[in-house]
Amino acid sequence: MTATRFTGRTALVTGAGSGIGRAVARALAAEGARVVVAGRRREPLDETVALIEKQGGRALAVTADVSRAADAQALVRAAVDFPGPRLRSGAGPLIGSLDVAVNNAGVFRGGQALADLPEDDWHTQLATNVTGVHLALQAQIRQMRTQASGGAIVNVSSNLGLHATSPGAAAYAATKAAVTALSRGAALDHIGDGVRINVVSPGATATSMSLRPGETEQDRxxxxxxxxxxxxxxxTEEIAAAVLFLASDDAASLVGTDLVVDSGGSL
Known part of the structure; x- marks a missing residue:
């Protein structure tokens, strides 16, 4: 029997043009959610939408740069305005909520020791991985706390940071540790508003980001x-399963949890 934990709900997924974000968006749609898929480039987002529609789901592609407050706010508006099913009276579509948000957009710039990291690479990672999550959280929480049903937010961090280290990834790890700290603080601030915030911290996953320079998939x-x-x-489907669990009513008592999914890599 197909699970339908998100039927009638609207979800927003950033970084949804590939990898984990695409897998999360497809999984949410498969369980009944209307999904706004966001990213910087339109073509991969359209591919994600096509995959969702092929499986019978509903999705909307919106290009955005999460490091800009105006873009984060526009994504929330797009989700709220996503038409729902028609009322039996024929009065029009049910609209007006953002029920689930998954902040997955992230970048990695590294491969060299911290002292040799270009300054631009530091700022790029900080802008997307930390400022982007901060701005997304603000926009999403401001909407969710107006809703009687509240909402659930899952931020995608990394096992690199609070849980593990790796050569050439100090700056990236610092930004991902910040994501977890930011998420836990926001979770405490806003659970009273009915907004539940948690974190998934993946380890090496079947995406291009986990390939080392010159490494093939077989090498990996x-x-x-x-x-x-x-x-x-x-x-990627295993990471998506963890995200959906935290976003669902099955995890109703989990607040500020950082769920590590890394094949035991940080043990």
Missing amino acids: TERAKATLPLGRISA
Whole structure:
């Protein structure tokens, strides 16, 4: 039997043009949500929408740069205005809520020791990974706290940061540790408003971001066998499953949780 935990709800997913974000958007749509998919480039977003529609779901692509407050606010408006099913009276569509938000957009600039990291790479990671989550949270919470049903937010962080370290990733890890700290603080601030905020921290996952310079997917598979307790990296669908759990009523008592999904890599 197909799960329908999000039927009738509207969801927003940033960084939804590929990888984890696309998997999350597809999973939400498969469970009944109307999904606004966001990212900087239109073409991959349209591909995500096409995949969702092919599986019978509903999605809307909106280009946005989450490091800009105006764009974060526009994404919330797009979700609120996403038409729902028609009323039996024929009075029009049900609109007006943002029920689930998944802040997945992130960038990695690294591969070299911290002292050799270009300043622009530091600012790029800080703008998207930290400021982007901060601005998204503000816009989303301001909408959700006006709703009788509140809402659920899941921020996608990383096992690199609070849970693990890796050579050449100090700045990235710092931004992801900040995501977890920001999320936990916001969770405490706004649970009284009916807004539940949690975090998923993936480890190496089957996306291009987990490939080291010059490494093939087969090389990555062999590396995972030798270095990860589970012996393999995570599938994007496995990360999506964790996100959906935290966003669902199944996790109604989880507030400020940081769920690490990393094949045991941070043990």
